[in-house]
Amino acid sequence: MRNFYPLEAAPPRGVAGTILHEAQKLRICGGSGWWGPGWSGPGWQTGPMTTSFVCRTASAMPPERLFDLARSVDAHVESQKGSGERAVAGVTSGLIGAGQEVTWRARHFGIPLTMTSRVTHVDFPRSFTDEQVRGPFRSFRHVHEFEATPGGCIMTDRVVFTAPFGFLGRAAGKLVLRAYLQRLIRDRGRFLASLE
16 A cells, blocks of 8 residues: 655645644554545645545455446446435546546435536556545545455545535534545445445
């Protein structure tokens, strides 16, 4: 697994850099670094307001198959039926690729939400990254990684987001949003792995 930056390197500056450096030393976020392929490094929005988590899903599928299912708009819509999520603009069916956008509309916490995401990095079949362009978060980044195993592959989802609304957003992000999003991503991973 890749680390945020080599521990022997100088950490990013300021309070956010100190927090990130200490978190990296403690191996926070599921035992691996926060940063993966396609991440722009310390200049990206990080710090005390940022919340992250990692989900891992084992599958009997080869990485190439699970990679394509993970970037399938149709499979995503099917996995999120509970929230009524649907693609309403951009790539609305099939596979989304580098530089392409999709606008999702769904109901979460009883509130209708719209979010546009762009695929900012693709390294088939190892990883791809999508980031919010417009939507409810101050920032949202999702790195999808795929590693071959003797029995198929492991899909690792690394999500980092910054909630809106300052202090209230930080509290909501830590107490509610993180658990809610982690459950959505975990359930999505299980759904995709079940499509064998």
